[in-house]
Amino acid sequence: MDPFPAMKNDLLLRAARGEKVEKVPVWAMRQAGRYLPEFREVRSKHDFFTVCRTPELACEVTLQPLRRMDLDAAIIFSDILVIPQALGMEVQMVPGKGPVFPNPLVTPDDIQKLNATPDISKELGYVFEAITLTRQKLEGKVPLIGFSGAPWTLMSYMIEGSGSTTFSKSRFWLYRYPEESKKLLSILTDVIVKYLVGQAKAGAQLLQVFESHGGFLDETIFNDFSLFYLRRIASEVKQHLISEDITPVPMTVFAKGAHYAVESLAQTEYDVIGLDWTMDPEKARSTAQKYNKSLQGNLDPAALYGSCESIAQRTTEIVRKFGGKGHIANLGHGMHPDMEPEHLNAFVEAVHKSSEELIQKQ
Numbered sequence: 001m002d003p004f005p006a007m008k009n010d011l012l013l014r015a016a017r018g019e020k021v022e023k024v025p026v027w028a029m030r031q032a033g034r035y036l037p038e039f040r041e042v043r044s045k046h047d048f049f050t051v052c053r054t055p056e057l058a059c060e061v062t063l064q065p066l067r068r069m070d071l072d073a074a075i076i077f078s079d080i081l082v083i084p085q086a087l088g089m090e091v092q093m094v095p096g097k098g099p100v101f102p103n104p105l106v107t108p109d110d111i112q113k114l115n116a117t118p119d120i121s122k123e124l125g126y127v128f129e130a131i132t133l134t135r136q137k138l139e140g141k142v143p144l145i146g147f148s149g150a151p152w153t154l155m156s157y158m159i160e161g162s163g164s165t166t167f168s169k170s171r172f173w174l175y176r177y178p179e180e181s182k183k184l185l186s187i188l189t190d191v192i193v194k195y196l197v198g199q200a201k202a203g204a205q206l207l208q209v210f211e212s213h214g215g216f217l218d219e220t221i222f223n224d225f226s227l228f229y230l231r232r233i234a235s236e237v238k239q240h241l242i243s244e245d246i247t248p249v250p251m252t253v254f255a256k257g258a259h260y261a262v263e264s265l266a267q268t269e270y271d272v273i274g275l276d277w278t279m280d281p282e283k284a285r286s287t288a289q290k291y292n293k294s295l296q297g298n299l300d301p302a303a304l305y306g307s308c309e310s311i312a313q314r315t316t317e318i319v320r321k322f323g324g325k326g327h328i329a330n331l332g333h334g335m336h337p338d339m340e341p342e343h344l345n346a347f348v349e350a351v352h353k354s355s356e357e358l359i360q361k362q
């Protein structure tokens with residue numbers, strides 16, 4: 001028996017499975033975060049990773065945007081960089097700079113310094129606790145999304161030691177040390193699979209995998225160093241859950257910038273393909289239909305800098321392009337810290353209003 005409160009709004013889950021919906025569900029990447037004054041208030045008292053590691057705080061900030069807006073999903077407050085930490089790497093979140101690894105991987109010999117087979121419940125159990133607590137506190141209002149970074153994106157942070165405009169150090173590895181790179185990607189894949197299975201068992205109802213740095217790879221390199229591992233993750237997470245008599249939860253893959261990969265991603269076991277704002281919804285839609293997949297996206301986050309009227313206009317156009325069915329509305333990437341909550345609300349309301357009208361006409 002499901003230990004959690006019954007769902008009152010399962011639009012997200014139905015859309016992910018391509019089922020009929022009365023309106024398009026909507027949420028936003030980074031919907032909990034610095035653009036919200038109440039989040040900044042929490043952060044003024046606790047550092048970033050303390051918020052992630054304290055289930056009550058992670059739960060509180062996860063729920064904050066839902067108190068303001070009619071969002072159709074919550075996403076657990078955490079970060080993709082908790083996995084390098086679980087492998088034994090130090091990660092600092094430096095204000096104004098972002099994540100910094102004081103001791104990044106420099107040569108393939110450094111792979112040996114990693115704790116390649118961490119006890120996931122011990123190292124990341126705080127995320128599982130936050131998920132279970134948040135499911136209870138949500139009282140079935142909306143589904144809860146769990147997430148992880150994808151192997152290539154995590155590998156690139158672990159080698160660069162921070163964000164980068166070129167990712168030249170990590171791309172150097174792909175060309176100069178291809179076998180060692182694959183060894184690292186495999187270690188990450190094994191950990192990610194266990195981590196996502198743990199999240200689903202803790203109560204996450206959809207799992208999103210972020211390949212945020214996909215766009216730095218050409219198609220051939222993407223296929224070998226990203227797609228191969230992304231495919232393994234979806235398939236192995238689902239197999240693990242089935243082997244434990246748990247119904248697999250839907251999974252979304254978001255490979256930012258990887259335009260050429262929409263069709264190959266649609267041929268994997270992911271249920272939803274996330275599109276960034278530079279990708280064409282109509283083109284992606286015909287591909288998704290061919291493989292029975294749903295799509296997520298893809299308003300340009302910068303559109304939220306415009307007026308509420310222009311947000312509503314652009315959103316209505318995007319909703320029309322996706323066609324209502326098998327669509328989860330989102331931004332094409334995350335919220336920025338200087339955005340106004342009211343402008344995200346304008347997006348949420350416009351998705352609901354325009355999609356209800358569109359679906360009623362169909």
Ligand SMILES: O=C(O)CCc1c2[nH]c(c1CC(=O)O)Cc1[nH]c(c(CC(=O)O)c1CCC(=O)O)Cc1[nH]c(c(CC(=O)O)c1CCC(=O)O)Cc1[nH]c(c(CC(=O)O)c1CCC(=O)O)C2
Nearest residue numbers: 029030031032033034075076077079080098163210212334
């Ligand atoms: O809303 C929620 O409940 C969860 C929000 C969330 C945060 N991190 C991620 C998510 C999931 C989501 O996007 O919905 C996931 C994430 N962290 C990083 C990346 C990769 C990347 O940006 O390169 C991703 C995947 C999604 C994506 O592509 O955006 C890495 C990262 N983490 C932080 C930073 C610094 C920053 O200033 O944002 C970065 C690097 C960004 C870059 O180099 O461009 C820290 C961080 N993580 C979250 C927050 C809250 C917020 O956005 O305000 C922050 C800021 C740290 C702070 O509070 O000081 C939450």
